[in-house]
Amino acid sequence: MKVLFIGDIVGNVGRQMIEDYLYRIRKDYQIDFVIANVENATHGKGLNRKHYDFFTFEGVDCMTMGNHTFDKKELLDFIDEADRLVVPFNQPSILPGVHTRVFNVKGTKIRVTNALGCVFMDNRYSNPFDHIDDYLNLEQDIHIIDIHAEATSEKIGLAYYCKDKVQAVLGTHTHVQTADERIIDKKVAFISDVGMTGPYLSSLGCDLDSVITRMRGLSSKFLISENSGQFSGVVIEFNDKHQPISIERVLINDDHLYRAS
Template sequence: MKMLFLGDVMGRAGRAAVAARLPGLRADWGLDFVVVNGENASAGAGLTPEHAKALLAAGADCLTLGDHAFDQKDMLRFVEAEPRILRPLNYAREAPGKGARVYLDRRGRKVLVAQVLGQVFMKRPFDDPFSAIDAVLRAHPLGGMAQATVVDMHCEATSEKMAMGHWCDGRASLVVGTHTHVPTADAMILAGGTAYQSDAGMCGDYNSVIGMDKAEPMRRFITGMGKERFTPAEGEATLSGVYVEIDDRNGKATRILPIRVGGRLAQAAP
């Protein structure tokens, strides 16, 4: 199985890059399944139903959210109606939607996708992500109930992301971090066969401060005072993420490659 995971889509520039480039990538790379984190796709804060539909139409099989899951209030209702959107497993017990689902890839193979929120340095306390994901993985053993499993670990601390990678090693095909918008240089296959990268990066304009227009973040860092709202940068975006190949027999990863398409961080294709 050939899979692509794209990191946090950031504003209009990120949405435009996904719409323009993902259909071609699916065809050129023979992708079987695509997961896109869309939690910053709408003005940098949350995801509207309209923008969700556009990302799905571009070729995403599943959209994950994050701590901004319900910043756009229409998502409270839409996430119940659209099964291809996942909010975090441990967001809140009363939250609408699901944090994990089994999907079918283009050849009918079962793909489990799950997302959890970390606890370290996050603005609000979330339930334990390790016990939350453990229950899901136990119910969907790799190579049995799922031919492939993807875990989106949405959090600040790289240490917590790495711990999650090792916690899921051998039980997931891919564990990848999102939320910090900066792609890390640690793509690897762990000892038990799980592909891992601490952060996939963002799909957005890297001539920015983690996707936001530079002026206001720099003003706040330099002067300690805010003047305006943060707004997403709107220059040419780079698609950032990971490409993974998975053994159909056991669900273990055989290859992982960081992906940077277009914009300032472009690199070679797989």
């Protein structure tokens, strides 16, 4: 069983990278199941119905979110019928959405759960460690957690805490792919951050001129860059016992041309 997890998809450029590369990667790597973090997919913040349908059409089997989940209020109009969408379990309890889902993939039950970090994050979100136990003894063959967080310490801490109960803990949010992929104690696949699928020549997806203006102390709205794109992801392979046996980074941009595995 091979699972592709795609890092934070940002704006139009990120969506174009999905259109350009997802089918090829799925075929070349013999991918069985695709997960993507889409919380920045619609103009950099949130997700609308048009783009949810776009990702479904392009072959994304499950979509996870983060701190921008409800930045596009349109999500409230279709969230109850969005059966591929998973939202963070430690968001404010008044907010709607499913926090964990099981997908049947060739007879294998793959569970995807979404969590938000609280270190250096908005204080509206409760501590994921206060809730994670509620999700560690559910029924599935493979359990994958997207931990959308700033601090690498929080991400690896959660992975270590969960290592006997889940098969993968994958970090998102910081938009920079890390080089620390590993199988912790031969039990759980981990990476601090899968990276960003979006504008390559940018500041985390934002137009550099608008970012520099803000950094110089002037008022400036962050604009989403329309420069050339980047695709970031990881491919995790599981054996017949549903144990992770490898995790491989995928990075495509102007400096890393696509080469099939």
